Amino acid sequence: MNLAQYMASDAVALAGHVRSGELSPVEIAEAAIEAIELLNPAINAVTLIDAERALAAAANCDAKAALAGVPFLVKDTGVHVREWPTTHASLYFRDAAPKPDSEIVWRWRTAGLTLLGKTNTPEFANDFVTEPVVHGPTLNPWDLSVTAGGSSGGAAAAVASGMVPVAHGSDIGGSIRVPAACCGVFGMKPSRGLNPVGPYRDQVGAGLFVENVLSRTVRDTAAMLDITVGPEPGAPCFVSRTVPSYLDWLSSPPERMRIACVAHRPDGAPVAAEIEEKFRQAMALLEEMGHEVIEARFPPEADGGAEWSIFWMSEVALLVDERANDIGRMPLPGEIEALSLHALDRFRRSSAADYLKAQARQHRASLAMARTFDGFDLIMTPATADLPRLIGAVRGDDAAFDYAAWVDRAYGFAPFTEIFNVTGQPAASLPLFLSEGGLPIGIQLAGRPNEDHRLLGISYALEQATGWSKRRPPVQARLAALVIELGGTCPRNGAITARLAE
Numbered sequence: 102m103n104l105a106q107y108m109a110s111d112a113v114a115l116a117g118h119v120r121s122g123e124l125s126p127v128e129i130a131e132a133a134i135e136a137i138e139l140l141n142p143a144i145n146a147v148t149l150i151d152a153e154r155a156l157a158a159a160a161n162c163d164a165k166a167a168l169a170g171v172p173f174l175v176k177d178t179g180v181h182v183r184e185w186p187t188t189h190a191s192l193y194f195r196d197a198a199p200k201p202d203s204e205i206v207w208r209w210r211t212a213g214l215t216l217l218g219k220t221n222t223p224e225f226a227n228d229f230v231t232e233p234v235v236h237g238p239t240l241n242p243w244d245l246s247v248t249a250g251g252s253s254g255g256a257a258a259a260v261a262s263g264m265v266p267v268a269h270g271s272d273i274g275g276s277i278r279v280p281a282a283c284c285g286v287f288g289m290k291p292s293r294g295l296n297p298v299g300p301y302r303d304q305v306g307a308g309l310f311v312e313n314v315l316s317r318t319v320r321d322t323a324a325m326l327d328i329t330v331g332p333e334p335g336a337p338c339f340v341s342r343t344v345p346s347y348l349d350w351l352s353s354p355p356e357r358m359r360i361a362c363v364a365h366r367p368d369g370a371p372v373a374a375e376i377e378e379k380f381r382q383a384m385a386l387l388e389e390m391g392h393e394v395i396e397a398r399f400p401p402e403a404d405g406g407a408e409w410s411i412f413w414m415s416e417v418a419l420l421v422d423e424r425a426n427d428i429g430r431m432p433l434p435g436e437i438e439a440l441s442l443h444a445l446d447r448f449r450r451s452s453a454a455d456y457l458k459a460q461a462r463q464h465r466a467s468l469a470m471a472r473t474f475d476g477f478d479l480i481m482t483p484a485t486a487d488l489p490r491l492i493g494a495v496r497g498d499d500a501a502f503d504y505a506a507w508v509d510r511a512y513g514f515a516p517f518t519e520i521f522n523v524t525g526q527p528a529a530s531l532p533l534f535l536s537e538g539g540l541p542i543g544i545q546l547a548g549r550p551n552e553d554h555r556l557l558g559i560s561y562a563l564e565q566a567t568g569w570s571k572r573r574p575p576v577q578a579r580l581a582a583l584v585i586e587l588g589g590t591c592p593r594n595g596a597i598t599a600r601l602a603e
Contacts, residue, residue: 104139105581107132108263111570112171112321113348115266116213119162119170126159126170130215133172136580137217137264143576144240146249146258148177150218154184159215166213167328172265173214176256178226179271179312180206181301182216190224190233193424193436204297204333205312209269212328220255220268223496224438225417229279229515230495231255234438238492241283242574243540247489250280256315257284263577267316267325273306273413275518278530281315282484282543285532285572287560288315289322290518292551293525294340296326297333306412307460309522318570319561323347326553344554351561358478358559360387361397366516367404372486376542379534380483383544386533387481390562395477402469403520407508408459411451414444421445439502447504467524478552479559482517484530484543490514517545527553531560532569539575 102124110118118124134152141147155172162169175182178189180203188194202210209216221231221239231254232238239249242262249258253270257280260268270277272290281288296312298305313329316322326347344350362384364377371377384394421441425431437445474480495510497503512519521528527550530543548556564570573581 102128102132104132104136108136108577108581110266111318112168112266112316113318113324115171116168119164122164124170126162126164126213126215127156129170130155130159130172130217133215133217133265139580140262140264140576143245144242144258144262145237146220146239146255146262146264147174148190148219148221148236148255149185151184152217155215155217162213162215166211168324169213171214171267172217173209174217174220174256174259174265174268175206176222176253176269176271177219178222178252179310180269182206185219188235189226189420190222190235191437191441192235193421193432195235197424200301203301204299205329208329217265220253220259222253222255223251224441225420226252226271226273226276227413227417227440227444228252228496229275229511230490231280232492232496234498240492241489242576243285244489245576247491247540248283248495250283250489252276252280253288253315254280254283257281257286257288260284260286260315260317261574261577263573263580267314267321269312270315271310271312272522273310273416274522275515277313277315278484278518278528278543278545279515281530281532283489283541285535285541285569285574286315286317287319287322287529287531287564289313289529289556289560290521290527291326291330291553292340292527294336295342295551295553296329297331297336299333299336303336306416307463308525309409309412310416311522319557319564320348320351323351323557340551343551347554347557350554350558353558355390355562356555356558357391357393358555359393359395359476360479360481361474361477362394362481363397363399364483365398366486367399367520368516369398372483373488375488375536376483376486379542380544383481383533386563386566390566397474399520400469400473402466405462405466405523408462409519409523411448411456411459414448415456417441417444418448438498440496440498440504440507443502443504463523466520470520470524478549478555480547482545482547484517484545485515486517487514488536488540488542521547524550526550527556529556529560531563532572533563533567535572
């Protein structure tokens, strides 16, 4: 298949072509590798590509598997892949040895996915932008001067640009939804306990952390959930699927829902004018579709990010301690970044009582959210408070690192996502709009706990109503034009990369 055909196909379509015999997994893998080799120099989304192993796996793929032959990229943190080290985008982990597959990775393999390599992430996935020192920034396919978001920014940029139709993401405070909003793709955080996070841990970040994917189409995320949901042996916290198939659910008759629309941040502050304008358009669109739309506000308890930071900081400290035990030393100067150093120091100065107080605050916030929104099927918010920011505008890895200033920048940009990690609700960023300047604007929808199927259903209806999955960012559009110009393929050379980055 040529690049134009490949980049126009989602995962469900590619797997269908494999099952019918129209395409082989090797043909698809070759197209994906070509797309990565052409696009990645301009975007810096992929940090590891293992073409030889990918082609060998594709050659041995079971064509009857649920997602046979679908190319897939894994985020370089959160899970382990037996062939590759997990470096967490940190110099301190650059020589880490690979570990056996995480449970969700085993499920991806069993479903027939072709694992191609790894995507960029901020160090230890601890920022809302993807600009690690070790790999450099991932650029947004819609505008190479602005952020792709974080922490699953490499995954979002890879999907948006057309390198792969779907890619792994993880989310402890918005790390799937924020980059999805920045890059104009669909990103869903499932209900707490729906997807496995082990076997190396039973819960991560006091249960706030979840694994899933980013995709161009809603049906791809639904198909991925079909192959990953369910408890792993010994899991202490899990929820069961509520429908036999999330993908099949998308063809169910549409439901009329009561939707609470929250335009203001948890602290009550407004968002950027263009974000609010598009949010109001989303409200009108939902009303046109027959839903009941009611303006609402967050309860005061929803504004608790400062206390909840101990959860992600504890994960940084745990990873560093495990690495120190492996190699017999703590990080040397320059081996971990300023934000990570702060997290390490902050956690070590905290007590068990501080952690328990944060958990109590988490519980109070969950109760307040449940009481406030009890009469609603969904909550709608902006996905971010502003348009994607310039590269370098949020992160602050320097000798004068100021944590309070970083908090203002990071949570000022993305104040809407973490609360739904706290409550455990499913939540998704939908790429409904483009700004006047052509940048994606995401709208977040959150459902009731363990009603992921209903969230997917309305997301699919909005996708069909707006046609967002047919939009292509400039980088992909330029490559498609070059493919046509050069007769169906592009030579893998610097001249093509330069033209893509113009």
